[in-house]
Amino acid sequence: MKVGLDVGSTTIKCVVLDDQNNIVYKSYERHLSQITEKMSELLTKIRDEVIHGEEAQITVSGSAGMGVAETCNLPFMQEVYATRIAIGKLIPNADVIIELGGEDAKILFLSGGMEVRMNGSCAGGTGAFIDQMATLLNISLDEMNELAAQYEKIYTIASRCGVFAKSDIQPLLNQGARKSDISASIFAAVANQTIAGLAQGRQIKGNVVYLGGPLTFLSGLRDAFDAALKVKGLCPENSLYYVALGAAFSSATSIDLETALANIANYGTKAAFLSIDPLFNGQEEYEAFRKRHEACQAQRGDISTYTGEAYLGVDAGSTTVKTVLLGKDGEILDSMYQSNSGNPVPIIREYLLKLYHDHPHIKIRSSAVTGYGEELLKNAFGIDWGIVETVAHFTAAKHFLPDVDFVIDIGGQDMKCFKIRKGAIDNIFLNEACSSGCGSFLQTFANTLGYSIQDFAKLGLFAKHPVDLGSRCTVFMNSSVKQAQKDGATTEDISAGLSVSVVKNAIYKVIRASSAEELGKNIVVQGGTFLNDAVLRVFEKELGVNVVRPDISGLMGAYGAALYSMKKRESQLAALVRRTGKLYTRGPRNFLRTVQQSLPSDHQCLWWKPPFHRRQPL
Numbered sequence: 001m002k003v004g005l006d007v008g009s010t011t012i013k014c015v016v017l018d019d020q021n022n023i024v025y026k027s028y029e030r031h032l033s034q035i036t037e038k039m040s041e042l043l044t045k046i047r048d049e050v051i052h053g054e055e056a057q058i059t060v061s062g063s064a065g066m067g068v069a070e071t072c073n074l075p076f077m078q079e080v081y082a083t084r085i086a087i088g089k090l091i092p093n094a095d096v097i098i099e100l101g102g103e104d105a106k107i108l109f110l111s112g113g114m115e116v117r118m119n120g121s122c123a124g125g126t127g128a129f130i131d132q133m134a135t136l137l138n139i140s141l142d143e144m145n146e147l148a149a150q151y152e153k154i155y156t157i158a159s160r161c162g163v164f165a166k167s168d169i170q171p172l173l174n175q176g177a178r179k180s181d182i183s184a185s186i187f188a189a190v191a192n193q194t195i196a197g198l199a200q201g202r203q204i205k206g207n208v209v210y211l212g213g214p215l216t217f218l219s220g221l222r223d224a225f226d227a228a229l230k231v232k233g234l235c236p237e238n239s240l241y242y243v244a245l246g247a248a249f250s251s252a253t254s255i256d257l258e259t260a261l262a263n264i265a266n267y268g269t270k271a272a273f274l275s276i277d278p279l280f281n282g283q284e285e286y287e288a289f290r291k292r293h294e295a296c297q298a299q300r301g302d303i304s305t306y307t308g309e310a311y312l313g314v315d316a317g318s319t320t321v322k323t324v325l326l327g328k329d330g331e332i333l334d335s336m337y338q339s340n341s342g343n344p345v346p347i348i349r350e351y352l353l354k355l356y357h358d359h360p361h362i363k364i365r366s367s368a369v370t371g372y373g374e375e376l377l378k379n380a381f382g383i384d385w386g387i388v389e390t391v392a393h394f395t396a397a398k399h400f401l402p403d404v405d406f407v408i409d410i411g412g413q414d415m416k417c418f419k420i421r422k423g424a425i426d427n428i429f430l431n432e433a434c435s436s437g438c439g440s441f442l443q444t445f446a447n448t449l450g451y452s453i454q455d456f457a458k459l460g461l462f463a464k465h466p467v468d469l470g471s472r473c474t475v476f477m478n479s480s481v482k483q484a485q486k487d488g489a490t491t492e493d494i495s496a497g498l499s500v501s502v503v504k505n506a507i508y509k510v511i512r513a514s515s516a517e518e519l520g521k522n523i524v525v526q527g528g529t530f531l532n533d534a535v536l537r538v539f540e541k542e543l544g545v546n547v548v549r550p551d552i553s554g555l556m557g558a559y560g561a562a563l564y565s566m567k568k569r570e571s572q573l574a575a576l577v578r579r580t581g582k583l584y585t586r587g588p589r590n591f592l593r594t595v596q597q598s599l600p601s602d603h604q605c606l607w608w609k610p611p612f613h614r615r616q617p618l
Contacts (some may be wrong), residue, residue, distance in 0.1 A: 001051045003058040004248030005039065006079070006241070007031070007065030010102025010128065011213060012038050015244045016050050021089075025050045028213075028240050035064060036264050043264070047257045057251035058260065061243050063104055072263035075253050080116050082246030083108065087209065089249060091236060095206030098194065098225065098233070099242075100214040102127040107198045111206060117198040126190075127214040129165070130221075133186045136166055137179055141218065144183045148220030151184030158189070165189070171343060187224035190214075195228055208233040211242050275465035275489075279496055279537045286461060289537065296400055298552045298559070301331030309365040311569070313562025314383065315392065315555070316344045316373025317414075320528065322558040323351055325362075326566060330399075333362075335555055337528075344373045345380050352381070368392075368565035370557050387564055389557060390418055390425055395567075396560030397524040400550050405520035408506065409556065410529035415506055419520070442529065445481065445498055449491060457532040460496030465489070467497030499534035503542055523547040528554035 001024075006013040012035070016025040025046065031038040047053060060069040061082045069076035087094050087110070097108040103126050109115040119126070134144045155177065157168045165186075172182055195204065208231050214221055216239045226232055238245065280286040306327055315322040321344040325334040336351055355362065368385035369377045370392040378386045389409075393416065397407045408417040417429040446456035460466065467484045481494055489497075523545060530536050530553045540547055552559055 001054065001056045002248040002251040003043075003046060003056050004082075004241075004244035004246070004251065005042070005058070005060045005062070005065065006082075006244040006247065007035060007039070007060060007062035007068065008101050008243075009063050009104060012042065012062075013241050013244045014042050014046070015238075015241050015248050016046055016056075017245075017248045021249065023238070023241075023245075026238070026241055026244075031064075035068060039068065040261055040264050043257055043261055047261075051257075053257075055254045055256055057253060058255045058257075059247040059251040061247040063101070068264070072260065072266075074255065074260060074263070075251070077247050077250055079243045080106065080108065080118075082243045082250070083211065084110075084114075084246070085249050086242040086246035090242075090245070091207075091209055091234070093207055094209045094234075096204050096208045097211060098204075098208060098215070099211040100126055100190075100194065100221075101212050105194050105198060107194070107204070109202065115202075117200070117202075119198065127212070130186065130190060130214055130218070133165060133169065136169055137173075137182060139179065139183075144186075145218045145220045147180040148183040148187055148218075148223075150180040152178070153181050154188050155181060155185040156189075157182075157185050175343075184220060184224070187218070187221045188228070190221060191224040191228045194225075204229050205231065210235040211239050213240060216240050274468040275493065276468050276497075276500065278462070278464055278466065279499075279534055279541070280461060283462075286533075290533065292546070293536070293549050294551065296548055296550050298400075298550060299329070299331040301327045301329075301333045303333040303359055303362070306333055306359075307361045308363065310362050311562050311566040312364050312367040312383075313392075313558040313560065313565060314348060314367070314369040314371075314377055315389075315557030315561060316340065316348075316369060316371040316377050317557065320554075321347050321371075321373070322555050323348070324552075324555055324558040324562045325355070325364075326559075326562045330563065330566070332552070332559070335552070335558070337554055340373070344377060348377055348381060366565040366569040368561040368568070370561045385561075385565055385568055387561060390416060390428060392557050392560035392564060393526055394418065394420070394425055394560070395563050396550075396556040397526065399559075399563060401522055401524050401548050404522050404524050404548075406523045407526065408523070409526040410502070410506060410535075417506070441502065442498055442532070442535075445494075449494070451491075453532075456495055457499075457534055459492045460494075460499050460534040461537075463490070463492040463496035465493050466500060467493045469497045469501050496534055499532060500538050502529065502535050503538040506539075507542060519543065519545075521545065525549050526553050526556040 001019075002017040002021075004015045004017075010030055011028060012031045014025070014027040015023055018024050027042060029038070046056070059075045059077050060066075061077045061079045063079060066076055068074070083097060083099065083106075087097060087108075095109075095111040097106070097110065099106045099108070105119045105126050107117040109117075130141070130144075134141050137144065139147070155168070155172060158165050169182060169186075208225075208229065210216075210222055210225065210233045215225070216235060222233060222235060280289070303325070309328055310333060311326045313324045313326070317340070319339060320337060321340040323334075323336045324332060327333050334355065338347065340347060366385075367383045368387055369383045370387050370389050374386045377383060393407055393409050394404075397404045405420045406417070407420065409415070415430065418425050419427040442456070443453050446453045449456065451459070467481075467489050469480050469484070481498075484494060484497070523543075525536065525539065525547050526549075530539075530549055536547075536549055550556065
């Protein structure tokens with residue numbers, strides 16, 4: 001008997017062949033990161049029910065099988081090679097193989113020169129990606145497949161990243177798009193991602209074979225690939241088992257199953273998750289850290305007693321919308337921070353209506369907007385200025401640290417870092433195709449583990465053994481988290497480990513810094529993600545510097561926009577006075593004195609209140 005085991009990222013497949021290479025047993029199930037337990041169950045069942053205690057020739061393959069095979073002294077075969085062997089025996093005229101797994105995607109070109117294309121650091125467009133989208137739509141995979149067959153139109157959806165895709169899908173749901181259209185659009189996005197990302201221009205033609213769970217179970221996904229490639233692909237019998245079949249066909253060494261089972265059982269005692277040093281060595285160290293950062297406070301004002309002009313700043317971000325209302329002296333009178341639900345317009349409308357209703361004495365003299373929804377909100381509400389996000393964040397950072405030389409802002413799906421030289425932005429770093437390490441990255445894991453993001457963030461502060469998860473795609477990280485849990489990591493350890501991953505992604509993938517000196521000595525951190533003390537602590541420890549985190553870290557874009565609108569208003573008035581020599585206005589005296597100071601000595605700024613003729617010099 002020959003046994004082939006395919007231990008994949010999310011499933012484990014097994015086939016047993018007789019002496020004539022006929023399948024006498026096969027099994028397919030999700031291992032839920034309990035790899036050794038499932039392997040033991042399978043081999044025990046095969047020993048007792050299939051080969052009845054005899055020796056068998058066993059070979060292990062699959063993306064998650066190498067470590068177990070090496071530790072347990074089992075023969076191992078690389079999965080691409082196993083697939084090639086199985087295809088050569090069963091479908092010798094195949095030209096191209098497209099295989100999708102839980103977290104991996106492969107295209108094997110067999111004719112015109114053997115070539116293999118595989119996904120690397122991103123699991124966008126794989127089975128786990130489709131699982132995430134089905135969860136977002138609140139439907140099962142079977143329902144998703146059935147709905148896709150009823151589609152009427154295809155929407156453009158980003159498949160390179162599950163977090164970005166959610167931003168495309170949520171507005172469609174809010175606007176009443178049919179789930180059938182969204183389901184078909186998700187399949188089309190996966191097909192386009194796989195073809196464009198892996199084929200990279202090499203033509204896919206001839207006899208195309210579809211393998212792997214997603215392409216086997218989802219006919220709608222196969223239809224999407226057929227439509228994109230303009231071919232009719234083949235999904236063969238036993239398409240789920242081709243890696244396991246290739247491993248079984250190649251099995252040549254007889255293994256005593258009792259020894260194999262004993263080695264696998266031992267593997268669980270040897271496994272242990274990698275950990276790093278705790279973030280804080282006790283409550284006292286944390287209190288000193290918290291006290292230092294609490295010193296950076298924005299000036300506040302009382303909106304209930306305030307009268308006069310005010311300045312509004314709006315930051316319409318990828319996942320949230322923020323507003324800040326400033327008084328004449330730059331004090332914060334009011335602010336708002338909430339999810340944009342895919343459409344910031346009704347949120348801002350409701351905010352403004354409530355503001356005018358509750359505080360009719362407030363007069364918004366100037367306003368500015370920044371972020372993804374800049375043009376939308378500017379046109380919807382007649383906002384005076386639209387400004388680039390980096391300018392807004394730099395303006396806010398300078399207010400708290402005038403000699404700032406580096407600013408990093410981590411938002412829901414984006415990350416912005418910019419170097420300051422001689423008072424101007426000198427270099428900008430942005431995350432591009434991946435949102436790993438942004439706010440939604442932490443939000444996803446908090447929700448998965450059943451916590452609010454605030455509670456989840458606090459858990460990691462005093463973790464004894466933070467998990468070293470590296471810096472990877474959210475889908476890949478999910479498997480790492482499950483494995484760490486299996487190996488004994490606590491939720492506290494995982495929370496701290498994810499905070500470390502966020503920081504490492506920012507420093508080593510986005511900024512690509514090799515030392516703190518590259519960033520500078522005067523660093524301001526911004527964005528809602530840095531309100532997480534664990535993330536902030538890791539950032540300081542990783543760079544070996546103390547940074548400035550304003551208490552309005554999550555509002556800095558809106559705060560900078562409000563400051564910008566105030567300065568633009570002042571410069572407009574000053575320019576008018578320079579042209580006319582005089583200015584008659586109803587402004588607060590302090591504000592007009594600021595304007596007067598910027599004017600030539602022969603210009604005069606006059607202050608007045610009704611009636612107009614009762615004007616008087618400052």
